[in-house]
Amino acid sequence: MSNFLYLFRGGDEAYAKLSQEEKQAHMELWGKWMGGLREKGTLLDGLPLDKDGKVVRNRGEVVTNGPFAEGAEMVGGYLIVSAKDIDEAVEISKGCPIFDYEGAFVEVREILSLEQ
Template structure:
């Protein structure tokens, strides 16, 4: 088994247009999906990320407000899942509720150990 990072991108604009009740219902869908992964021992960690941040360049010589990615490129959260290989990790990601919004996607990346790098 290996660990994989899911980076969730986009969907914030469509989510922002939902009513409070729709947002709560969608968060329940996320909770059910993540709960299912946890029950199977596949969910290791994961949280949403705040909209604001800082970009640090040149060892701190330049610190700017950010990130400055376009809406569809903005990383909104992450999960770490356990899967036998990247193909299984991709299959697991297909059930992600982020796909309820147009233009959203999940980047699936294997987490390597330092000696694999």
């Protein structure tokens, strides 16, 4: 088994247009999906990310407000899941509630070990 990082991108504009009741219902879908992954032992970690941040360059000589990605490319959160290979990790990601919003996608990346 390997660990994979899901980076959730986009969907913020569509989500912002929802009513409070629709937002609550959508968050319940996330809870159900993540709870199912947790029960299977697949979900290792994951949280939403704040929309604000800082970008550090040149070993801290330059610190600016950021991130600077377009709305559809903004990373809004992450999960770390365990899967036998990237194909299984991709298959697991297909159930993600982020796909309820146009333009949103999940980037799936294997987490490599620094040990040789």
